[in-house]
Amino acid sequence: MDLLSLRYFRVVARREHISRAAEELRVAQPSVSRTIARLEAELGVPLFDRHGRAIRLNRYGAAFLTRVERVLDELDDARRELADAAGLDDGSVSVAAETLLPLTGLLTGFRAAYPGVAVRCFQSTPEVMLHQLGSRQVDFCVASQPLTGPGLGAVRLLHEEVLLAVPADHPLAGRERIAVADLAREPFITTGPGHWQRALLERLFASIGRRPVISCEGEEPGATHHLVAAGLGVGLMPSLAVPDLARVPLAWLRLDAPDCVRTLNLVRREDSYLSTAAERFRDMAVAHFAARAALRPDADG
The missing domain is CATH 3.40.190.10 (Periplasmic binding protein-like II)
Structure with a gap:
């Protein structure tokens, strides 16, 4: 059993797919298959359940993976620690x-x-x-x-209030604060599911038993202020962004919601x-x- 075999096994176990593991390792698929077969023969137990071309980590493989992860992580840490000490x-x-x-x-x-x-x-x-x-x-x-x-x-790096950004000529632009319920019909520009802005928006509207009206969603939060300034909707943005957007035609409102905050960790x-x-x-x-x-x-x- 050598380190190369263990590294091959870890990638295959994570992927549960020989071809994808071979792509990640940048080696030929037969080489990966032979390595796993040799490892199983040496251990005396199968590490994967095979159903046609599909493979699934079995209980032996799951137990072995826990140990392999620990061994390889320790070796990687040792390499980094020695490189630090040697000043390489x-x-x-x-x-x-x-x-x-x-x-x-x-x-x-x-x-x-x-x-x-x-x-x-x-x-x-x-x-x-x-x-x-x-x-x-x-x-x-x-x-x-x-x-x-x-x-x-x-x-914790930062704990800050999240504000509502609206176009400078929006009817709400003259207000300082607003309740979430007053935004029930406003179209929102936000990120897709999984990002913090989307999670916060949905949580705020859930508190009033509503779902937000979403006019635009994407994967780049940094585009929100451009779309808001263009008049396509309103959006939630962290207060940290306000000084950097002083020249962008936006107005900023506080929301009457105690948990309208972002914590950056x-x-x-x-x-x-x-x-x-x-x-x-x-x-x-x-x-x-x-x-x-x-x-x-x-x-x-």
Whole structure:
């Protein structure tokens, strides 16, 4: 039993599909099939149930996968720890977020401070983030919704009010506050299911026993203000965005709803090694968002 066989097995177990596993591993499918067959012969038990071309991890495979994950994760952590100690390079950091726009200032500052650190970013839904953390594809997730699971820990980066953005010439533009019930017929511009804006919008309307009228939905939250300014509808946006959109023809209203807020968390696997590069990123992220929050008049500290 060698490490290559274990790594092949982990990918096949996660995918439960030989061809897709081979694509991810960038090797020929027969090579993956032979490796799994040799591993099963060595262990003396089948690791998968086979039904034609379909395979499913069985109870032996599930038990073995738990151990294999632990072994490979420990080896990966050991490699990163030794590289840190030996000073072989400046390391790398990978981060996922629902939208990357709020991270531009942080990433710019981090790259300037640590030019030798390789940074990789992903735009992901919360569901994908959990998979990325579980498979150690990313060091951190910047999430506006709770990410919970074994070994996960979070540091709060920001807690802010979410506002209603309307076109500058909208009939509501002269108001400072509005109740959710008064928005029952307003068309909303929002993200697709899974994003925090959509989850918040549906939760607010559920509190009055209604469903929101959605005129436009997409996967890029950063497009919301453009569509609102164009008069296509109204939308929920975090108060952090207000200073950056001072020149956009929008008006901002507070909603009479106590839970109309967003909490931004930096989530990581606490059972994994935190490299020097990742530690520096975490510290800079906390400081960056604390500084931004301090500039807002409604900052809660």
